[in-house]
Amino acid sequence: MPSEVTDVRMKGFARRASVDEAVDLIRQRVVSLPAERCSWSSLADRVLAESLSSPVDLPAFPRSAMDGYAVRSPAQPGQDYTIIGEAFPGRPFAGEVSPGQAVRIMTGAPIPTGADCVVPVEQTECSPTTVRLKETFPSGKNCIRVGEDVSAGQQLLPAGRRLRPQDLGLLAAVGLADVAVVRRPRVALYITGEELLPPGSIPSGYSIVDCNSPMLMALIARDGGDVRDLRRVPDQPDELRRAIRESDADLFLITGGTSVGSQDYAPMIIAELGELPIHGIALRPAAPTGIGFLPENRPVFLLPGNPVSCLCAYDLFAARAIRQLGGRDPDWPYPRHTGILAEDILSASGRVDYIRVIETAGKLYPIRAGASNLSSTVLATGFLLVPAERDRLLKDESLTWFAYDLHAFQGKD
Amino acid sequence: MPSEVTDVRMKGFARRASVDEAVDLIRQRVVSLPAERCSWSSLADRVLAESLSSPVDLPAFPRSAMDGYAVRSPAQPGQDYTIIGEAFPGRPFAGEVSPGQAVRIMTGAPIPTGADCVVPVEQTECSPTTVRLKETFPSGKNCIRVGEDVSAGQQLLPAGRRLRPQDLGLLAAVGLADVAVVRRPRVALYITGEELLPPGSIPSGYSIVDCNSPMLMALIARDGGDVRDLRRVPDQPDELRRAIRESDADLFLITGGTSVGSQDYAPMIIAELGELPIHGIALRPAAPTGIGFLPENRPVFLLPGNPVSCLCAYDLFAARAIRQLGGRDPDWPYPRHTGILAEDILSASGRVDYIRVIETAGKLYPIRAGASNLSSTVLATGFLLVPAERDRLLKDESLTWFAYDLHAFQGKD
Numbered sequence: 128m129p130s131e132v133t134d135v136r137m138k139g140f141a142r143r144a145s146v147d148e149a150v151d152l153i154r155q156r157v158v159s160l161p162a163e164r165c166s167w168s169s170l171a172d173r174v175l176a177e178s179l180s181s182p183v184d185l186p187a188f189p190r191s192a193m194d195g196y197a198v199r200s201p202a203q204p205g206q207d208y209t210i211i212g213e214a215f216p217g218r219p220f221a222g223e224v225s226p227g228q229a230v231r232i233m234t235g236a237p238i239p240t241g242a243d244c245v246v247p248v249e250q251t252e253c254s255p256t257t258v259r260l261k262e263t264f265p266s267g268k269n270c271i272r273v274g275e276d277v278s279a280g281q282q283l284l285p286a287g288r289r290l291r292p293q294d295l296g297l298l299a300a301v302g303l304a305d306v307a308v309v310r311r312p313r314v315a316l317y318i319t320g321e322e323l324l325p326p327g328s329i330p331s332g333y334s335i336v337d338c339n340s341p342m343l344m345a346l347i348a349r350d351g352g353d354v355r356d357l358r359r360v361p362d363q364p365d366e367l368r369r370a371i372r373e374s375d376a377d378l379f380l381i382t383g384g385t386s387v388g389s390q391d392y393a394p395m396i397i398a399e400l401g402e403l404p405i406h407g408i409a410l411r412p413a414a415p416t417g418i419g420f421l422p423e424n425r426p427v428f429l430l431p432g433n434p435v436s437c438l439c440a441y442d443l444f445a446a447r448a449i450r451q452l453g454g455r456d457p458d459w460p461y462p463r464h465t466g467i468l469a470e471d472i473l474s475a476s477g478r479v480d481y482i483r484v485i486e487t488a489g490k491l492y493p494i495r496a497g498a499s500n501l502s503s504t505v506l507a508t509g510f511l512l513v514p515a516e517r518d519r520l521l522k523d524e525s526l527t528w529f530a531y532d533l534h535a536f537q538g539k540d
Numbered sequence: 541m542p543s544e545v546t547d548v549r550m551k552g553f554a555r556r557a558s559v560d561e562a563v564d565l566i567r568q569r570v571v572s573l574p575a576e577r578c579s580w581s582s583l584a585d586r587v588l589a590e591s592l593s594s595p596v597d598l599p600a601f602p603r604s605a606m607d608g609y610a611v612r613s614p615a616q617p618g619q620d621y622t623i624i625g626e627a628f629p630g631r632p633f634a635g636e637v638s639p640g641q642a643v644r645i646m647t648g649a650p651i652p653t654g655a656d657c658v659v660p661v662e663q664t665e666c667s668p669t670t671v672r673l674k675e676t677f678p679s680g681k682n683c684i685r686v687g688e689d690v691s692a693g694q695q696l697l698p699a700g701r702r703l704r705p706q707d708l709g710l711l712a713a714v715g716l717a718d719v720a721v722v723r724r725p726r727v728a729l730y731i732t733g734e735e736l737l738p739p740g741s742i743p744s745g746y747s748i749v750d751c752n753s754p755m756l757m758a759l760i761a762r763d764g765g766d767v768r769d770l771r772r773v774p775d776q777p778d779e780l781r782r783a784i785r786e787s788d789a790d791l792f793l794i795t796g797g798t799s800v801g802s803q804d805y806a807p808m809i810i811a812e813l814g815e816l817p818i819h820g821i822a823l824r825p826a827a828p829t830g831i832g833f834l835p836e837n838r839p840v841f842l843l844p845g846n847p848v849s850c851l852c853a854y855d856l857f858a859a860r861a862i863r864q865l866g867g868r869d870p871d872w873p874y875p876r877h878t879g880i881l882a883e884d885i886l887s888a889s890g891r892v893d894y895i896r897v898i899e900t901a902g903k904l905y906p907i908r909a910g911a912s913n914l915s916s917t918v919l920a921t922g923f924l925l926v927p928a929e930r931d932r933l934l935k936d937e938s939l940t941w942f943a944y945d946l947h948a949f950q951g952k953d
Contacts, residue, residue, distance in 0.1 A: 217735025
C-alpha cells in the first residue's frame with residue numbers, strides 16, 4: 128500500500144514521527160532473512176537458523192583423560208605393575224590388560240580392553256618395564272566414558288544462537304560440517320550529493336570528501352551486514368530509480384538529499400516505488416530521516432548527509448533493522464554506563480536529543496556542536512539521549528550513557 | 541639465551557609457573573608490531589601507529605547548516621526579501637547578496653558573498669520571487685564557519701587509538717587517505733595429533749575431529765590476528781622444526797603434544813630453537829601449557845589438546861600476546877559482571893582454577909566437567925577464576941565473572 132506522495136520540498140515536514148514510532152515500525156516490519164548453509168570456516172559470529180542436535184556420542188569410545196598408565200582396578204600402591212604395551216590417540220593397544228599389568232597411555236588414547244582406570248604419570252614410580260603407584264585409584268578414574276561430553280541425539284545449540292568460538296569447535300567435533308545460519312543482510316549504500324569527492328580524495332575548492340561511506344561501511348560490518356552495492360548516485364531521479372531497480376539488496380541506505388531542499392527527490396522516489404511511512408522524526412540532530420519499504424518488504428533508510436545526523440540516524444534506526452534482518456539482537460552494541468551530568472542540557476519537549484558527551488571520572492560533559500561537526504563524535508567518549516518527555520536534563524542528574532568504544536570499560540577493574 | 545633443555549617426558553613437570561608469572565612474562569616480552577600503511581577501506585577497528593593532525597580546515601569555506609535562504613543581517617521579520625538566485629553544495633551562487641536580497645540555499649552549500657545568516661525554510665513564507673521571515677535572525681545564524689569542525693594543524697587522533705567508524709569518516713573528510721596502523725599479527729597455527737581428522741570430517745573409529753582449529757581461528761580473528769599458516773603437523777620432530785623455520789609468523793600456536801607424554805616433543809623443540817621459560821602452569825585445566833620465544837622474540841604458545849584447556853590457555857595467555865602484538869588493550873574482551881555463587885567450589889591453594897558457570901537470575905552455578913568436555917563451554921554463560929591464594933570459594937560469595945558472549949548484557953536495561 129503506497130503512502131500518499133507528498134512533495135515537501137522547500138515547505139518543511141508536515142508532521143514528525145516520534146523516535147518510538149520509528150523504532151516500533153522497524154520492530155514490527157523487519158524480520159529475519161532466510162537461512163543459508165555455511166561450512167565451519169565461515170561460521171564465526173553467525174546466527175544459527177536451526178536447532179542442532181548431535182548425530183554421535185562424544186567421545187565415541189572410552190578415552191584417557193591423562194598421560195599415565197592404564198590398569199585394572201582396584202589399583203593399589205606398593206604393587207609393581209608390568210608394562211605390556213602402549214596406547215596412543217588414534218592407535219589403541221591391541222591386547223587386553225589383566226590384573227597386575229599396565230599399558231602406558233597418552234591423553235586421549237582409547238582405554239585398553241580390561242583396564243578401567245588411568246594412573247597419572249606424576250603418581251607413579253617407573254622402571255623401564257614396571258610401574259608402581261603412589262596412591263589407590265578407583266574404577267573409572269581418569270577415564271572419559273562414551274557420550275560423557277555429548278550423547279547422540281542431545282540438543283547442542285538452539286536456533287537464534289550467535290555462534291561463539293567454542294560452538295564452532297563443538298560442531299566440528301560431532302561432524303556437523305555445515306549448518307543453516309541466517310543469511311547476512313545485503314546492504315545497498317547509495318551516496319548522493321554532487322559536491323562529494325570519493326573517500327581517499329583531497330578536499331579542494333567547494334568540493335568536500337564523502338565521509339559517510341567509510342563510517343557507514345564500518346558500522347554495517349559491525350552489525351553483520353554485507354555492503355554489496357556501494358555507489359555514488361548522481362542527483363537525477365532516474366539514476367536513483369535505476370539503482371534501486373537493479374539491486375538485489377535486502378536493505379537500502381541513501382545518504383543526502385533526504386530533507387526538504389529543492390533537490391531532495393529521494394523521499395518522493397521511495398514513496399513512488401514503495402512506501403515512505405516516516406519522513407521527518409522528532410529527533411535532533413537527525414530530523415530529516417526517512418524510513419520506508421520497497422517491494423518485498425525491503426527496508427530503506429534516508430539518512431541525512433550531515434555526518435553526525437547520519438551516524439545518529441544509522442544507529443537509532445538503520446542499525447536495528449540490519450541486526451534484525453540478520454537475526455541478531457536489535458539492541459545497541461554500545462556498552463551502557465551510568466554517569467553524573469556536569470551541566471544542564473536544554474532540549475524541547477516532544478523531541479529526543481542525541482547528545483555527545485565526554486566522560487571524565489564519572490562526570491558527563493556535553494559537547495555543544497552542530498550536526499556537521501564529525502570531530503565531536505571522535506572526541507566524545509559516548510552519547511546519551513534526552514527523552515522526548517523531558518525539556519531539559521539537570522546538572523548532577525545520574526544518567527545512562529553509551530560508550531562509543533565497544534571494547535573499553537569491559538574487562539577492567 | 542636458550543633455556544636449559546629438560547626432557548620432562550613421562551616424568552611430570554619439574555616446577556609449575558604461576559598464572560601471574562606467565563602474564564608478567566607476556567607483558568614484559570611482547571611489544572607492538574611495526575606499522576604498515578592502510579587505505580580508508582581497510583582501517584575499521586585497526587590501531588593507529590601514529591598521531592594524526594589535520595592538513596586542512598574543515599569546512600574549508602563557510603557553509604549553510606540548513607535548507608533555507610541566505611540573507612544579510614540584520615534579518616528582520618515582516619520585510620520581503622527578493623530571491624536573486626540559488627546556492628547548492630558544490631555549486632555556489634556566483635553573485636553578491638545586498639540588503640533586502642535572499643539566495644535559496646541548501647544544507648552544505650557555500651554561503652554567498654554578502655550574506656551572513658541563513659533562515660531555515662520552515663521559518664519563512666515564500667512566493668516564487670520573494671521570501672518573508674517569521675523571526676529575527678542574527679549574524680552567523682545557521683552558518684558554519686571555516687575550521688569550525690577541525691582547524692588545519694589540529695590533532696585529530698592519538699597513536700594507539702583503536703579506530704571507530706566515525707574516525708574513518710573524519711580521516712576521509714580531511715583527506716588523510718592512508719595512515720600508519722599497527723600491523724596485524726601473523727599467526728601460525730600448528731595442529732598436532734595423528735588421531736585428528738580435519739574439521740568438516742565425520743568422526744569414525746578411533747579418529748576424532750580437530751575441534752581446536754575452528755575455535756582458535758574464530759578467537760584469533762576476534763583478537764585481531766591473521767592466521768596465515770594453518771597446518772596439521774605430523775607427530776615427527778623434524779616436521780615441526782621445518783614448519784617453524786619456514787614460517788614468517790609473528791606468533792606461533794601449537795596445539796597438542798605439549799605435556800609430558802612420551803610423544804610430546806614440542807616443548808623440547810621450542811627450547812632447542814629458542815627458549816621455553818614456562819612449561820607447566822599452576823592452572824586447572826590448562827596445566828600443560830608452555831610459553832616460549834623463538835628467535836626475533838616471536839612468542840610461541842604450547843596449548844593443550846584438550847579443548848577446554850586449549851580455550852583456557854588461549855584466553856589467559858596467547859590472546860593477550862596477540863592483542864599486545866597488534867597494539868590493542870591486552871585485557872579480556874569478555875564483559876565483566878558480578879554474581880552470587882550458588883555452591884562451594886573447591887580448589888587448591890597455589891593454583892588458579894578456571895570454572896565454567898551458568899548464570900541464572902544473578903546466581904552462578906559451576907559446571908563440574910573435565911577438560912575434554914567442550915560442550916560445557918557451550919552450555920556455560922561464562923567463567924570465573926578461583927585465585928591462587930584461595931583453596932575454596934564459598935556459596936553466597938559475591939564474585940566477578942566473565943560472560944562468553946561479547947554482545948549480550950550490554951545495551952540492555
